[in-house]
Amino acid sequence: MISNSLSENVAGFVAHKVHQTFKLNPNLTQKKDSLTLVKNIMMNVIKNFFDEKYRKIKMSNQKFSEKVVNVPGAFDLLLHSGFRTDGENAYLPSDVKVEVLDFVISIIEGYEQGKFVVSTERSSVLNSVESTLKLNDLINASEKLKSDPSNLEYRLAYAKAAEDVKQADLYDHCIQMLTESIENIVSNKIRDDLSMYKLYYRIASLHYSKGNLDTSLENVKLCEQLMAQCNDLVFGDNDYGLLHHLCACIYATKKQIPEAVAEFDKALKYNYELRDNTLRQKGNTLATHYLDTFMKDNTNFEECVQGLLHLLNTDCPEHESILLVLGIIHQRNGSVEGAIKYYNELLERPDRDVDGVMQSKVS
Numbered sequence: 001m002i003s004n005s006l007s008e009n010v011a012g013f014v015a016h017k018v019h020q021t022f023k024l025n026p027n028l029t030q031k032k033d034s035l036t037l038v039k040n041i042m043m044n045v046i047k048n049f050f051d052e053k054y055r056k057i058k059m060s061n062q063k064f065s066e067k068v069v070n071v072p073g074a075f076d077l078l079l080h081s082g083f084r085t086d087g088e089n090a091y092l093p094s095d096v097k098v099e100v101l102d103f104v105i106s107i108i109e110g111y112e113q114g115k116f117v118v119s120t121e122r123s124s125v126l127n128s129v130e131s132t133l134k135l136n137d138l139i140n141a142s143e144k145l146k147s148d149p150s151n152l153e154y155r156l157a158y159a160k161a162a163e164d165v166k167q168a169d170l171y172d173h174c175i176q177m178l179t180e181s182i183e184n185i186v187s188n189k190i191r192d193d194l195s196m197y198k199l200y201y202r203i204a205s206l207h208y209s210k211g212n213l214d215t216s217l218e219n220v221k222l223c224e225q226l227m228a229q230c231n232d233l234v235f236g237d238n239d240y241g242l243l244h245h246l247c248a249c250i251y252a253t254k255k256q257i258p259e260a261v262a263e264f265d266k267a268l269k270y271n272y273e274l275r276d277n278t279l280r281q282k283g284n285t286l287a288t289h290y291l292d293t294f295m296k297d298n299t300n301f302e303e304c305v306q307g308l309l310h311l312l313n314t315d316c317p318e319h320e321s322i323l324l325v326l327g328i329i330h331q332r333n334g335s336v337e338g339a340i341k342y343y344n345e346l347l348e349r350p351d352r353d354v355d356g357v358m359q360s361k362v363s
Contacts, residue, residue: 030067034074037067039108042081042101045092055092059085095140137161152181152195159202163209171206178203193234197226201239205246213250220247241272248278252285260285280319286311287321294329301333320346 041057048054057064068074079085081104082096138161145154159174178199185192185199204219223243227235248263264282268275290304305326312322323346330338 030071031074034067034071035077035108037063038074038078038081039105041078042105046098046101046105049098055094057090059088059090064090095137138165138167150184152199155181156198156202159206163202163206166209168209171210175203175206178206193226193230197223197235197239200226201243201246208246208250208253213254217247217250220250237270238272241267241270241278242274244270245272245274245278245281248285249281252281257285257289283311283319284321287319287325291325291328294332298333301329304329 044054059065059069068078075090078090082100083090083092085091138158141154141158141161145151145158148154155174155177159178162170162174182196182199185196200219200222204216204223207213207216207219220243227240227243244263244267248260248267251257251260251263261282264278264285267278268282287308290307293300294304308322308326308329312319312326323342327339327342327346330336330342
């Protein structure tokens with residue numbers, strides 16, 4: 001069974017996603033049908049847990065497309081319950097445990113019976129527990145690593161899973177373990193650039209999560225050197241995109257905004273798994289920069305507003321952080337009408353930071 005603390009977090013997060021599925025769609029019949037289908041999909045998997053065909057659904061399936069894929073919030077709920085997509089199919093990986101599906105089903109049934117209603121005040125908090133759903137990956141990676149402690153792929157998977165669920169007490173162990181793998185490759189005089197890249201990248205990411213920005217950047221540079229020495233066939237879009245994304249995040253945290261933006265833009269040239277997140281973080285970085293600039297010198301009001309509006313209309317349409325900062329600087333500049341305009345636009349968004357907006361409005 002899932003532990004009580006994990007159950008509470010998963011319950012809160014999934015209840016929030018169910019709540020969003022209902023809230024985002026004004027058609028009562030359609031949203032009820034959506035949740036029923038999601039629940040039935042999971043029940044079929046549980047009943048036929050070892051039958052591969054029940055774990056895969058074609059995205060083009062008419063019923064699935066109409067009732068889940070094209071219904072706001074419904075497909076998102078399925079993904080946050082452990083399902084993945086390869087573009088053609090939605091599928092459930094074999095390492096997702098049956099207890100997770102059982103628990104999601106109980107949340108859906110509870111919501112249908114009126115037992116789970118998530119207040120808007122808790123919505124932004126519940127979003128932060130999404131990583132608990134990845135605890136399953138860490139458990140599986142740990143089991144595989146125990147079976148073969150020197151296996152490079154198992155070590156990498158374990159380190160990534162530990163970072164995904166923010167298991168900070170494991171970071172130093174993971175860094176040591178990956179460093180040992182690098183030393184083994186070097187001592188055995190093996191030419192394996194892709195593995196070396198993966199090791200340096202994960203070490204860089206772990207150091208970034210620990211707050212060791214300079215050490216993280218040093219490992220990023222080692223990745224770049226490896227890439228420069230190899231032909232384009234060794235590394236793919238995902239490798240280049242992820243590395244530039246990480247480098248941008250390091251610079252953004254160091255408040256080196258021009259360098260961060262340059263790296264974000266390099267990352268966005270590639271089609272990789274965190275591309276949407278990169279776009280969002282670029283918006284967050286620039287929004288924070290404009291807010292800091294305005295707070296230091298209120299004479300920059302027009303310059304900051306124009307920069308934010310340009311960002312809103314091009315790179316990050318309807319981005320929550322940008323709308324929030326526009327509201328704050330209008331408010332601080334004495335433009336109440338402008339502040340209300342942007343706060344209200346933000347409040348109309350389904351995944352807005354209500355607590356942040358309300359705090360700004362009353363401060």
